[in-house]
Amino acid sequence: MKLQHVIQSQQFSVPNLMELFGRTRQMEKIVQRGGTRDYDGKIMATLFYRPSTRTRFSFESAMYRLGGRVLSTESAKAFSSAIEGEQLEDTIRIIADYCDVIVLRHNEEGGAKRAAAVSPIPIINAGDGAGGQHPTQALLDLYTIYNECNTLDGLSVALIGALDTGRTVRSLAYLLSKFDRVKLYFLAPPELQISQDIISHLQERDVWFHLASDPDEVLAHVDVVYQTRIDRERLQSKDVSMSNYDINPAMLRKMKSDAIIMHPLPRSVEIDPAVDRDARAAYFRQSRNGLFVRMALLTMLFEAE
Amino acid sequence: MKLQHVIQSQQFSVPNLMELFGRTRQMEKIVQRGGTRDYDGKIMATLFYRPSTRTRFSFESAMYRLGGRVLSTESAKAFSSAIEGEQLEDTIRIIADYCDVIVLRHNEEGGAKRAAAVSPIPIINAGDGAGGQHPTQALLDLYTIYNECNTLDGLSVALIGALDTGRTVRSLAYLLSKFDRVKLYFLAPPELQISQDIISHLQERDVWFHLASDPDEVLAHVDVVYQTRIDRERLQSKDVSMSNYDINPAMLRKMKSDAIIMHPLPRSVEIDPAVDRDARAAYFRQSRNGLFVRMALLTMLFEAE
């Protein structure tokens, strides 16, 4: 696959995903051997209009493990009235002269696409606005399921949380719908259920799905439990409690013995730290996979040049 | 030339400038070949009391393309009450032990000179206060004219904008005055015209110049159109409009076919994006030249050690 930019998860076909995941496994081995110097001389810029230390470090570490260098902004927007006033397109054209790839976290939906339209070098979207995309998160989520379950076909996956607005869950549902015999359980209070556009998409593709609000209907049947972040303020404003969806030792006893528990992190109360000791807790391995997926994407972008 | 610090554009004689520009051209070739590792082991600190992502990235990329490493502050002043309370001189003496060159953007006029007075390692002034200097901008502006026009003698240059306060325009007028048969057109509303100190300087050196407020008097005659940033708040407070100085396709038709258009960027409305497609639009090439000029300066500072 010739990879020019990484803008949205939908751009990856199933063969593309398999190529990416094969390469991701190689990256894990390269890191175990202490990284490579193959991309010495390459420069990556992390242009973050909204700060995110974990995502930024994951990209920067990926570049370092490949032997490259990093130009970094912790919070471009807070710190540059100039950049704020200027057009994103101009900023990208200028910064593209200083580096070989730009990782962009922009504050407006569609920012990454606008950047890619003018950039002579690859753009990686690291999140663009609340309603936007964060494709490397979706890819590392999918890779984690693939790596933990050794397949993506025939899996039953429960997606839990405020599903109506959850970006990670929406992207993951979309990606999983590309695989055979996948079963999706959407587990949420009725007022926070997955939105109609995803349901329509699944119906069009003939994907099995089930909407549930009771964990007991779901947990015993699934291979993957994907829990998501709670936005307390929003829940309070809607007068909804989600405490009966929290993953705790009692919930663990209801799951399959070989199921895995995922979460995009950081977590709040929605996963009890007592769960961490259980082998099914895959969320730290999931986070670690972000490093390998990002390394794999960088190598594909550099090779396509 | 033995270069110890880069504090103000006036420190460069014509032979110094020619040596710098020769080296700058070499740097462009080095970057095309993927950079060098010659300065592996060297450390540059970017100590920015006022944030400027583009200027900082340009310096840091220059250091990386030379093989060096970077200690970076995005906004030293916002983040260190300690540094704010302490004397700049002490900060410089301390940080000089951690690196091989300091790029300083200070918030007070004369900050770079004070730093150089106590520093055992080279200081590069990346801007010191509103009324201060930003010599690498002036040098990259001059280099761009040299590189685009293949000479600096006998050129006609229009400088446009709020010329009374414009730092870049003042520095460039000063540098251009060193070359033979240069003609300078200062194009601005009367209340924002170039200040008397520059006029006196040009008269002393017998440099041809003309003050104009009508673009039609100027545009057909010049080889270089140097447009500058608009400070809307200041214009509003003075009740002046500068919209008839904006560069747009209609203005383009009045210019020579081999003229170039420059701007220090970022721009606002003062250059219409429709102009970007015209071959005469040199402002992105100008920005890119900043990388090569800064690389050339760094190598000269390291060699003089």
Place this chain on the structure above:
Amino acid sequence: MKLQHVIQSQQFSVPNLMELFGRTRQMEKIVQRGGTRDYDGKIMATLFYRPSTRTRFSFESAMYRLGGRVLSTESAKAFSSAIEGEQLEDTIRIIADYCDVIVLRHNEEGGAKRAAAVSPIPIINAGDGAGGQHPTQALLDLYTIYNECNTLDGLSVALIGALDTGRTVRSLAYLLSKFDRVKLYFLAPPELQISQDIISHLQERDVWFHLASDPDEVLAHVDVVYQTRIDRERLQSKDVSMSNYDINPAMLRKMKSDAIIMHPLPRSVEIDPAVDRDARAAYFRQSRNGLFVRMALLTMLFEAE
């Protein structure tokens, strides 16, 4: 010594300190030769919840002089509501996958210990809260005395300032108490004298000490004058002046000709810049030693892996 984490100065025995200081001297030579590439491929993360440009640069320069790379935060707390809401333990577990050592400046006392309890990679405490520890400062202070006086036994040391809250002075008093025939003079206004827990510790270990409020009682007798930072707001709220403790040329005349003057920097009025020219002024050499001590600690942590 197998060094797993650097959390508090008390963890170092006298033989450990001597091993560290021997290695620190080697690091000074390595820096003079332009650094090493031995730790190429290693990544250090500086996770600073509270900004400190000087401390961060000192660690990052140490890592660069060893050939390594750096993931950097200027102000993690200001910039990541996510990280603020999440447990420190989760953050550490996540970031540990991106690097080989974490330098943590946390805003809560005990933060570094909590981090070390869950971290699979070494943690270096770069300060944890007002009442917490900053062990690398204490180690570089002790190394400076050792390096300047060629011994740590039999020295007379004056500690000056608001001693009741001074973290650096408390840690240094603790470390000095491990050496033979040390004499400690605590010089402060009575209301700011050293607290009872340190006095009890010294009494238990049979260390000679003297509490004084008059500089004339102390200055002629000591080998080391350790001056500390003044917190003006606190002094004003307590209605105490410390101006008669300021080190100035008049005070210099009262000191031994081979005494040294130390200060953790940055300073305010408590050391007159006129003192800088005196050979006894050791505070800039002390700051520089921080680089070598931190390099030595990093190599010990990497070797213990």
